[in-house]
Amino acid sequence: MAYKSVFDFSVAKSEFENVGIKPHFIPLVWKHVLQNPNCQWDEIPSLPSAAYSLLNSKFKSCTSTLHSVINSNDTVTTxxxxxxQNGEFVEAVIMRYDTRLGKYDGKPRPGGPRSTLCISSQVGCKMGCKFCATGSMGFKNNLSSGEIVEQLVYASRISAIRNVVFMGMGEPLNNYASVVEAIRVMTASPFQLSPKKITVSTVGIIHAINKLQTDVPNLNLAVSLHAPVQDIRCQIMPAARAFPLERLMNSLREYQNNSRQKIFIEYIMLDGVNDEEQHAHQLGKLLETLQVVINLIPFNPIGTLSHFSTSNDQKVTSFQKILRGNYSVYILARFLIFSMRQRQLAEKEILC
Structure with missing residues (x-):
C-alpha cells in the first residue's frame, strides 16, 4: 500500500474526520515531525488514541527521502x-543572502541574513521552453501538496527558511490545486510563513492567475516573460501560443489592481534573440502600465540548449539603460534570489 504524506492536508483532514478526530490535531503532528525527524507516531504526545492507529496504517511523516545535500563552495547555496515515493527525483535549493548588501534608493538596505527556498512543483514540465533544462525532460507527474511541503520540511532542518519561491522544476500553475494547498499549509502553524514571503513563478497561465489572488491573497507573482512580443515568445516558449500577450497583460493588470503588489518579470537574455535595443523599447512599452520589477537573467548553455548563447555585458548594460532611462520600471541590480547558472547546474545533475 502506498502511504500518504501527513503533510497532504486535505487527505489527512478527511481521514481524521472519518474516524471522529478533529483536524486541529494535524498541526500538532506537523510540529512534532519538524522537531523530530525520525520520530515514530506513538511518540507524539496528546493525540486521541484513534489517531495513532490511523497514522500507523495510512501515513508517513515524509513519503519522500532526502537523497543528497550538496553545498556550493562559497556555502551560499545548498x-x-x-x-x-514513485522513484522520481526533484530538487530544492536553499539560497542564503544578506539583505543589507548594496543600497536601495541610495540608502542602506535594512534586514540581515536570510534563507530562501526554491522548490519544485512537478517532475519535468509540459511547457517545453527551449532554453530550460527541465523543459527538455518533458512532463512526468505532478507533486502532491505533501511532496511540495516536504521540501520545506527538509530545508527547515538545515536553515531557517524565511522566503519560498516556486521556481524549481515544473510550472506551478499547471499543478494548481496542490500548489495552493501547499501554500496554505506553509502559511499555517507550525511553518507560519507570511504570504508576502512566498513567490509563485509562472509562464503566464491566464485562468490560474485570475484565480490565484482570490484563493491565496497577498502572494508575490513572478511571470516568466522572456520576450516583449508574441512571435518571439512563441519561438522560445511554445506554450505561449495558448496565452497571447495582450490577454496576459490584461490579466496581470487585474491581478495588480486587486493585490496592490508589484509583479516580478523574469527575462532571460538570449544573444540575438531578445536582447537588442528594439526589444528593450518593446518591453518597456509593454509593461509601462504595470508596476513591475524586471529581473534580467543570464543564460547558461548546457547540454542540448547550446544553440542559444548568453548576451554579452555590453548588450545587457545597454538594455538596462534603455529601460531605466525611458520607462517607469525597476530593474534588479543583482539577479533575483538565485542565479540561472546555479539552477541549471542543479537540473543538469538530475538529468544525468
Whole structure:
C-alpha cells in the first residue's frame, strides 16, 4: 500500500474526520515531525488514541527521502536532491543572502541574513521552453501538496527558511490545486510563513492567475516573460501560443489592481534573440502600465540548449539603460534570489 504524506492536508483532514478526530490535531503532528525527524507516531504526545492507529496504517511523516545535500563552495547555496515515493527525483535549493548588501534608493538596505527556498512543483514540465533544462525532460507527474511541503520540511532542518519561491522544476500553475494547498499549509502553524514571503513563478497561465489572488491573497507573482512580443515568445516558449500577450497583460493588470503588489518579470537574455535595443523599447512599452520589477537573467548553455548563447555585458548594460532611462520600471541590480547558472547546474545533475 502506498502511504500518504501527513503533510497532504486535505487527505489527512478527511481521514481524521472519518474516524471522529478533529483536524486541529494535524498541526500538532506537523510540529512534532519538524522537531523530530525520525520520530515514530506513538511518540507524539496528546493525540486521541484513534489517531495513532490511523497514522500507523495510512501515513508517513515524509513519503519522500532526502537523497543528497550538496553545498556550493562559497556555502551560499545548498541543493537538496529529493527522491519521491514513485522513484522520481526533484530538487530544492536553499539560497542564503544578506539583505543589507548594496543600497536601495541610495540608502542602506535594512534586514540581515536570510534563507530562501526554491522548490519544485512537478517532475519535468509540459511547457517545453527551449532554453530550460527541465523543459527538455518533458512532463512526468505532478507533486502532491505533501511532496511540495516536504521540501520545506527538509530545508527547515538545515536553515531557517524565511522566503519560498516556486521556481524549481515544473510550472506551478499547471499543478494548481496542490500548489495552493501547499501554500496554505506553509502559511499555517507550525511553518507560519507570511504570504508576502512566498513567490509563485509562472509562464503566464491566464485562468490560474485570475484565480490565484482570490484563493491565496497577498502572494508575490513572478511571470516568466522572456520576450516583449508574441512571435518571439512563441519561438522560445511554445506554450505561449495558448496565452497571447495582450490577454496576459490584461490579466496581470487585474491581478495588480486587486493585490496592490508589484509583479516580478523574469527575462532571460538570449544573444540575438531578445536582447537588442528594439526589444528593450518593446518591453518597456509593454509593461509601462504595470508596476513591475524586471529581473534580467543570464543564460547558461548546457547540454542540448547550446544553440542559444548568453548576451554579452555590453548588450545587457545597454538594455538596462534603455529601460531605466525611458520607462517607469525597476530593474534588479543583482539577479533575483538565485542565479540561472546555479539552477541549471542543479537540473543538469538530475538529468544525468
Amino acid at each position: 541543493k537538496l536532491l529529493i527522491k519521491l
